Amino acid sequence: MFTGLIEEIGTLKKTHKQGEAMVLTIEAPHILKDAAIGDSISVNGVCLTVTELSSTVFTADVMPQTFRHTNLKDIRPGERVNLERAMQAGGRFGGHIVQGHIDGTGEVLSRENNVNAVVFTIRPHNSGLMRYVVPQGSITLDGISLTVVNASSNSFSVSIIPHTLRETALQMKQAGSVINVECDVLGKYVDHLLHFKGGSQVDDQRDNRAAEPKSSITAAFLAENGFM
Numbered sequence: 001m002f003t004g005l006i007e008e009i010g011t012l013k014k015t016h017k018q019g020e021a022m023v024l025t026i027e028a029p030h031i032l033k034d035a036a037i038g039d040s041i042s043v044n045g046v047c048l049t050v051t052e053l054s055s056t057v058f059t060a061d062v063m064p065q066t067f068r069h070t071n072l073k074d075i076r077p078g079e080r081v082n083l084e085r086a087m088q089a090g091g092r093f094g095g096h097i098v099q100g101h102i103d104g105t106g107e108v109l110s111r112e113n114n115v116n117a118v119v120f121t122i123r124p125h126n127s128g129l130m131r132y133v134v135p136q137g138s139i140t141l142d143g144i145s146l147t148v149v150n151a152s153s154n155s156f157s158v159s160i161i162p163h164t165l166r167e168t169a170l171q172m173k174q175a176g177s178v179i180n181v182e183c184d185v186l187g188k189y190v191d192h193l194l195h196f197k198g199g200s201q202v203d204d205q206r207d208n209r210a211a212e213p214k215s216s217i218t219a220a221f222l223a224e225n226g227f228m
Contacts, residue, residue: 002042002084004095004138004145006168007031010043010083012075013057020064022072024048029056031085040086040100044169045143045180046070047086047100070102071142071178080169082143095145096138097185103129106141108177109155118165120173123155124181130154131191132183140182144168 010028026043032055035041039050041060048060067073075081087093106124113119122141124130133139133151139158140146146158165171173179 001087002047002095002098002100002143003087003091003093004084004098004140004143006082006084006144008083009080009167009169012077012079012081014077015075020067020073022062022067023051023059024062024072025057025059026081026083027057028083031083032056032058035085042082042084042086042098042100042143044071044075044081045098045100045140045182046072046102066102069104070180071105074178080172082169084143096140098140098143098145098182099185100143101182102180103132103183103188104181105178106181108173108175108179110175111173114159117159117161119149119157119159120170121155121157122179122181127154129181129183130156132187134184134187137187138184140180142168142170142173142180144170 008028008030010026013025013027015025016023024043031041032053035050035053035058037050037053040047041050041058042048043060046066048062050058051061052059062072104124104126106122109121109123111118111120130151130153133148133156135148135150137148138145139148139156141158144164146160149157149159151157160170
């Protein structure tokens with residue numbers, strides 16, 4: 001698990017692609033001081049596992065699922081990436097719960113200055129993600145924990161303070177850039193539980209009926225008791 005507070009801007013040194021599989025080699029001298037093979041590191045918000053390691057460089061595999069659903073497939077040697085080590089149990093929780101499991105990508109529609117802040121407007125490529133985007137709620141962009149300023153039916157905006165822009169690779173993003181989006185995990189779980197329809201077709205019908213919520217509250221009951 002991560003918190004969305006970027007620790008270092010790394011540099012992609014090289015990639016090796018084989019179909020929809022990749023191996024990334026990333027230079028990151030700061031976060032590797034206490035790293036070990038098998039550790040989790042968030043790269044542009046994607047949880048990856050360290051497979052090789054030196055004092056300043058690490059490698060990580062990207063599987064087809066990650067290749068298809070994130071912007072890692074598009075990055076080129078020399079590009080900068082946001083990096084964060086997995087959260088320590090006794091550390092400060094400065095951001096929000098970030099899993100490193102990307103829900104999809106989005107396009108930067110605009111980047112506008114607003115006094116000391118910069119406002120980015122993002123349109124998810126999958127408009128269905130907007131159901132999880134709540135004004136003043138949390139969202140993760142390329143691994144950065146941010147607060148949603150406002151949201152419409154197909155886009156949302158975040159406001160970036162100078163420190164965040166300076167200390168992350170978001171400074172390189174312009175209109176047209178593709179960015180990784182991870183929605184708030186709490187909202188996703190609540191949505192799943194509310195809309196879950198039961199197990200497979202071979203489940204016993206009694207189990208399916210037991211999973212359905214039962215309520216005696218009706219519109220007539222609410223009207224009779226002054227709620228309508």
